[in-house]
Amino acid sequence: METIVKKRIKQVLKGDQDAYAEVVEIYKDKVFQICYRMLGNRHEAEDIAQEAFLRAYVNIASFNIDLKFSTWLYRIATNLCIDRIRKKKPDYYLDAEVAGTDGLNMYSHIASDARLPEDDVESLELQETIQREISKLPEKYRSVIVLKYIEELSLNEISETLDLPLGTVKTRIHRGREALRNQLRYV
Amino acid sequence: MKCPAEMVVYMHEYLDEEISAEHEKELRAHLQNCGECQTHFHELKKTIALVQSTSHIQAPENFTANVMAKLPKEKRKVGVQRWFRHHPLLTAASLFLVLMMGSVASSWDQDHQLSVSKQPNLVVQNDKVIVPEGEVVKGDVVVKNGDLEIQGEIEGNVTVINGQQYMASAGKVTGEIEEVDAIFEWLWYHIKTAAKDAVNVFETGETDKEK
Ligand SMILES: [Zn+2]
Numbered sequence: 001m002e003t004i005v006k007k008r009i010k011q012v013l014k015g016d017q018d019a020y021a022e023v024v025e026i027y028k029d030k031v032f033q034i035c036y037r038m039l040g041n042r043h044e045a046e047d048i049a050q051e052a053f054l055r056a057y058v059n060i061a062s063f064n065i066d067l068k069f070s071t072w073l074y075r076i077a078t079n080l081c082i083d084r085i086r087k088k089k090p091d092y093y094l095d096a097e098v099a100g101t102d103g104l105n106m107y108s109h110i111a112s113d114a115r116l117p118e119d120d121v122e123s124l125e126l127q128e129t130i131q132r133e134i135s136k137l138p139e140k141y142r143s144v145i146v147l148k149y150i151e152e153l154s155l156n157e158i159s160e161t162l163d164l165p166l167g168t169v170k171t172r173i174h175r176g177r178e179a180l181r182n183q184l185r186y187v
Numbered sequence: 188m189k190c191p192a193e194m195v196v197y198m199h200e201y202l203d204e205e206i207s208a209e210h211e212k213e214l215r216a217h218l219q220n221c222g223e224c225q226t227h228f229h230e231l232k233k234t235i236a237l238v239q240s241t242s243h244i245q246a247p248e249n250f251t252a253n254v255m256a257k258l259p260k261e262k263r264k265v266g267v268q269r270w271f272r273h274h275p276l277l278t279a280a281s282l283f284l285v286l287m288m289g290s291v292a293s294s295w296d297q298d299h300q301l302s303v304s305k306q307p308n309l310v311v312q313n314d315k316v317i318v319p320e321g322e323v324v325k326g327d328v329v330v331k332n333g334d335l336e337i338q339g340e341i342e343g344n345v346t347v348i349n350g351q352q353y354m355a356s357a358g359k360v361t362g363e364i365e366e367v368d369a370i371f372e373w374l375w376y377h378i379k380t381a382a383k384d385a386v387n388v389f390e391t392g393e394t395d396k397e398k
Binding site: 028 | 195196199202230231233234235239242243247251253254255257259
């Protein structure tokens with residue numbers, strides 16, 4: 001896969017625009033998925049995903065061909081999503097720490113349902129609920145959670161994609177998980 | 188009951204698959220005796236399962252076509268390459284012209300030195316070549332990057348490149364006088380001499396193709 005992509009990128013670098021179509025075709029679902037989970041809205045997600053491919057094309061000369069193209073592309077997409085979120089969210093949301101994320105005093109007294117709702121998860125309603133709760137996360141947690149659990153990237157890949165130290169990625173994933181736990185435990 | 192603060196940290200280490208054997212042992216031991224931590228741990232795992240279970244969605248229809256339509260206009264380079272591919276003969280001709288212009292231009296740059304054909308009775312003064320009065324110069328005279336002053340007689344043609352010729356009243360030239368004083372004429376001068384070779388090149392090329 002990476003080999004085909006790199007071959008096409010070399011063609012694009014030589015100025016063959018048509019070769020880019022195949023690159024878009026390969027990554028469109030992944031990029032759209034990131035944008036959709038980050039933004040929680042199909043229309044905006046399409047807008048930003050297209051913008052990501054456009055930016056990648058325009059800046060293709062700055063892509064280091066020895067690195068993974070997906071990492072670079074996902075970084076562009078994630079950054080665009082974060083910009084979009086920052087533009088539309090009221091300020092109070094930006095730096096809000098999620099209550100109880102330090103993990104010390106957040107023991108729940110509510111008995112949990114031991115069953116994982118695998119069947120129910122198929123239902124549209126539950127999907128929407130989960131997406132809504134992901135959308136409520138501050139963007140710095142949202143991006144790591146989306147890359148980790150929806151794109152299934154490793155912690156190292158997330159660190160490269162977001163250009164963040166590994167330690168920061170871990171902290172954000174921990175806090176993101178705690179925040180989501182608080183939001184989803186009654187589901 | 189007050190739980191050790193590091194238990195939640197260990198849970199996350201576990202979820203990241205980075206827990207040490209020692210921490211895992213401690214965590215397991217604690218979970219067996221603490222319902223609150225059990226619940227917490229369970230909720231974390233359930234949360235992950237929920238997020239992972241969101242079905243994978245696909246990009247909208249025509250996504251690729253829409254992206255391609257938005258790309259900036261193709262760089263000229265490729266347009267030219269495609270054009271070349273479709274017009275091989277013209278390509279060869281263009282290539283020839285480019286190569287020739289290149290080599291001529293560089294030779295133009297290289298020789299700004301005065302040079303003159305080698306007749307013994309020509310006199311060179313600074314940037315000027317003089318045919319002294321009463322002298323008869325035999326053969327064609329070529330002066331490059333300098334002027335030619337003709338006081339005597341030249342039996343032959345005169346070519347002055349990038350310079351001028353002055354004919355004194357007593358001066359005489361039996362052949363033609365030509366001044367080449369601009370790079371374009373210099374180029375044309377070269378093209379005329381190279382044209383014959385070029386025709387040969389193309390004829391060879393065509394012959395090769397037919398084989
Ligand atoms: Zn405990």
